[in-house]
Amino acid sequence: MAIFIATLNKLKAQLTFFAARLNAVNLLLCLLLLMGMNACDSNFVAYKNVLDTSAVVISFDRIAADKNESVLVTGRNLDKDITIEMNGVPVDFQIVSKTKGSFVIPTDAPEGLTDVKFNKSKKSLGLLPLVIGSSADNIPVMTVSSSSVCNDIIYKDKTGTLTRGERPCGDKPACSEDGQIDCLAVATFPAVDKRTKLSIANAALIHSTITIAGVKGTMSNCSADGATSCLADTSFPSADASVAAAKIVTGQTLAGIPGTASSALANCAADGATGCVAITNFPAVNKVVNLAAGNLAKIHSSVTVGGVVGTMSDCAADGGTGCMAIATFPAAIASGAAAKIVTGQTLAGVSGTATPAPANCAADGATGCVAVTNFPAVDKVTNLAAGNLVKIHTTVTVGGVVGTMASCSADGGLSCMAVTGFPAANTTGAAAKILTGQTLAGVAGSATVTPGNCSTDNQTNCVTTSTNPAVIKANVTADLIKNGTVIAGVTGAYPSATYPLAGATGTADLDAATFNAKVKSATAFEYWDSAGGYQTGAGSANITAANIVTGVSIFGSSGTAPADCLYGTQGSCQADTKCSWTGSACEVDPWNIRAGVTLGGKAGALKTSCRNRGSASTWDTGLPYSAVVTASTPTIAVTGHPFSNGDIVRIDGSTAPTGLTLRTQTYFVVNSVASTSLQLSLTSGGTAITPSTGANVNIYKWTDGTVQWWDTIDDYNNNLAFPTALVSGFTSSNDCSSADWQDLTADGTCDAAADDCMMKDKISGLTWSESYPVTGAAAASTAESWFSAIQHCNNLNFGGYATGWRLPTQKELMDAYAHGIRDVGFNGAGVSTGSTNLNANFIADVDTYYWSASTTSYNTSYAWLVHLSYGATTNFSTKSPAYLVLCVR
Structure with a gap:
């Protein structure tokens, strides 16, 4: 509490x-x-x-x-x-x-x-x-x-x-x-009532260059005479409206206020002006006389004289008067115009009296026109009489008259136009070309009927062909035809009891019914190969239950012999001929024996502890030593240190002493006192640095040339190839890489985009699919949600396996990292490390996070992710965002 x-x-x-x-x-x-x-x-x-x-x-x-x-x-x-x-x-x-x-x-x-x-x-x-x-x-x-x-x-x-x-x-x-x-409102940044004080109405009272509490003012600078609710400036200053009118000349407006002050008369400067002095360019005009209505009708409406607009408009109708002639309605001389205008037409208000000439004929059957080359006259009474129309097809019109001849539509038709479906036929000699009993073009045929080609076996009254030739039936006998085959109506019976295979003797046949019994007997039997060659043989009486391993059945006999021994001291087992010593011993799969252990002459391959490698180019240091940096002195206390003058070192810690840089700067040791103290310089043998503030730091040799356990790094290796350096003191039994994986791709090598790549982790026994596996498609870096990833793997049919695929668990993904999957992603399975070519046919992107099937226990909305390049496992994401997918089985 x-x-x-x-x-x-x-x-x-x-x-x-x-x-x-x-x-x-x-x-x-x-x-x-x-x-x-x-x-x-x-x-x-x-x-x-x-x-x-x-x-x-x-x-x-x-x-x-x-x-x-x-x-x-x-x-x-x-x-x-x-x-x-x-x-x-x-x-x-x-x-x-x-x-x-x-x-x-x-x-x-x-x-x-x-x-x-x-x-x-x-x-x-x-x-x-x-x-x-x-x-x-x-x-x-x-x-x-x-x-x-x-x-x-x-x-x-x-x-x-x-x-x-x-x-x-x-x-x-x-x-x-x-x-x-x-945040906490303070005196210099107090809270403001945004809803009330910074309303739209109040924003109009704040200039547009000012922003208060994130709200920008909307009041602009004054830009028009008489404007209000704006900011007055030097171009539009404010004016005192209470006294302005008396200060502004009559007829003028300023700040929106009309003036009332008197002024001397000015010279006239506008047409129609009054109250001004008439001058040469603006003389007075007798408005009553010269601008009377009768005169205005003679002044065009586009002209203003003395402030009065003319009333004469443009001519807009044929025969118009009292208007101004324009391009579309020009003036026409009325005298003699009638004789120039066609009878029945009116132009400029004048009716025409001229006789018109007929136009050239331009349509078939036209009348009242001038016949021309393309439309000549036709003798309709004679040439288009009924007797001639029956010779003109119904689709043709001549002189406006339609032909009456139809297309032929029946065999033997006459007085019709022969067409594709009913062409004309030469009746002379036609009967001899038409089969008896048939009629064509109205002619009855008299030709003899020819029989059809033979099309089935044993057919008669037909014409033989290459596929159905004639045969001498006397030569076709059952003993010459395969049993069950019919030729020319004769059913074959060879081979059979009546007609046995050539070479058959009294030796018993090897048949299906007695196969197992005869194979397990030394009694002779006869049989024929696929080429019909006669064969004899005998079974083996050694095929007995006592000679067959327990659990195995051969030719119907279930074995009772003990199985091969799995290890040297096993009882009730059969010693393997491959054993390297006497007694009950056997051949053992090295992947069933722990690495570093030899059993039955077999050196184990199964690694149970995979340790990190190092890379001298990425991180190579000596053992760190605690050091005390004191302000204003170059001497650094380092109890028990082994450093000599000229050694290259770096320092690290939580706080950098002023004058020294943590982690990234290399220094040279100077003035070293063995096991007690040393000083640092930026150059070999140079001037020692004197920090202005002190701190506790760690000092270590930089690039000492030996990869120690504190030099191990993750497999990402600063985005380089899989690290190659085996740590001093570690053995190959602790070194896991692509050599511990097996390529199970169908063609034996994952080397093409279309390959359905699968890699087996021989340590865990799990088979891993390519990234985002889809049959026939290249490995992809396609990301999807946790739920979609579960469904993707569960429903996967890939690499010849229709079932058994699933999303790996968190620990399985972590094991894959420990067992060297990034090395496989770079180099493929079972090859040496050091290549810098990413094997994108297996994993399109190995340097990222992959979904696991494991849910975070304390917040089930989250699931665990594992980074394949540096082994990080995290649950910073819910199950909805998209990450990459591998499937296992």
Whole structure:
């Protein structure tokens, strides 16, 4: 209860008064009420410009962690400027991405509930609680939903499970940007009533260059005379409307106010102007006389004289008068016009009297026109009489008259037009060309009928062909025809009891009914091969149950002999002829014997411990030694160190002494005092560096030329080929790589995109498909959700296996990494390492995360992922996002 109350006091100082007086139930109710309060309404934000890139820490990937264990942090806009404190002690924070980071629990962190505080630029981003170790006895039990508990509180639910609250209500950072939310309003960035003070109406009272709490003003600069609700500037300054009219000349407007001040008369400067002095260019006009209605009708409407518009319009109708002739209606001389216009036509209001000439004929059957070459006259009475029309087809019209001759449509038809279906036929001599009993073109045939070709066996009264030739039936006998075959009506009977095979003797035949018995007897039998060759033979009386291994059946005899021995001291077994010593011994599969063990003369191949390799080009250091750097002195205390002058070293630690760089800078040892101290320089034998601040660091030799166990790396090898260096002191029995895998692709080698590639891990015995397996398709880096991955593997028909495929478990994927699957992905199975060519026919992308079938136990909405290149297993994703897929069986 004390820890619980302390946590509440930290979150809400007001609870101090109640904590000493309320029991646990009342205290919980107070907490829930307090968590319902908001520091600021969401409509109140801080002043200044809007900031949407503020760093926010959201959650950890776990509630409890052990010392030296890595904790994944989720947030937004995370960067290297963020620092972490635990119990006031800085902790190194590693940034993975803008939304992911991690830190490691220090070895000296006290166990129990602690706060992890996040800062940036000396400002607090908030804190999140974390349970260190297994000490959770003092964590309070609360039977409420996590959505109602602040996210900086850890408690036990009703089942005793550690749970972190989900409601964001912990300490907030001070507001430091205009428009910022989820922060503590302060004097320099107070909250603003956005809903009321920054309404649309109020935004119109704020200039458009000003933004307050993320809301931009809409008031523009004044840009028109007399404008209001705008910002007056030097181009459009404000004017005093109360005295403006008397200061503005009559007839003028300024600031939207008409002037009333008198002025001297000006010279006329516009047509129709009055109250001005007439001058040469603008003389006076007698409006009453010269611009009377009668005169205006003679002035075009596009002309204004003395301010009066003419009324004469453009001519718009034939024969018009009192209008202005234009291009489409020009003036026409009326005198003599009638004789120029065709009778029945009117032009310029004049009716024509000229006789028109007829047009050339332009249509068949036309009359009242001039016959021309293409349309000549035709003698309709004579040439188009009924007797001639029957000779013109019905589809032809001549002189407007349609022909009456139809197309022939019946055999022997006359007075019709022969067509494709009924062509004309020469009746002379036609009868001899037509079969007797047939009629063609109305002619009865008299030709003799020819028989058809023979088409079946034993047919007569037909014409023989190459496929059905004639045969001398007397030569076709049953003894010459295969048993069951019919030729020319004769059924064959060879071979049979009547007509036996050539060479047959009284020796018993080898037949199906007595096959097993004769094969297991020394009695002779006869048979014929596929070419009909006569054969004799005899079975073996040695095929007996006593000579057959138990569990095996040969020719109907079930064995009773003991099986081969599996190991040297096994009883009731049959010694194998391959044994290398006397007694009960056998040939053993080396993959059934642990590596480093020899059994029956067989050296074991099964590796039970796969250790990491090293790569001198990636990481090669000597043993680290603890060192103390003291401010303002170049001498560094390193008790028991082995370093000599000229050795190349690097330093590492949580805090860099000012003047020295951690991890990336190489230094030369100078002024070394054996086992006591040394100094560092940037050049060999150069001037020693004097740090201005001190710190505890580690110092180690850089590239000492020997790969030790602390030099081991992951299989990713900084995006290079599979690491090749075997660690000093490790043996090949601990070295797992592509040599421990077998290519089970159908053609023996996974070397083409169309191959259905399968690789067997000979250590685990599992067979692995290519990435995103689809029969006949290339290995792909296609990603899918956890649910789709489960279905994909469960329904997979691949590599000749229609069933048995599934998504691998978390540990199976981790084993695959340990057994060298990245080496297989680079080089294929059973080949030497060192190639830099990725075998994309097996795994399209080996350097990424793959789904496992295993669900996260403490949050079943998540599933475990495993990275095949550096063995990381994580559950930072729910089951919905898409990741890559391998299937196993």
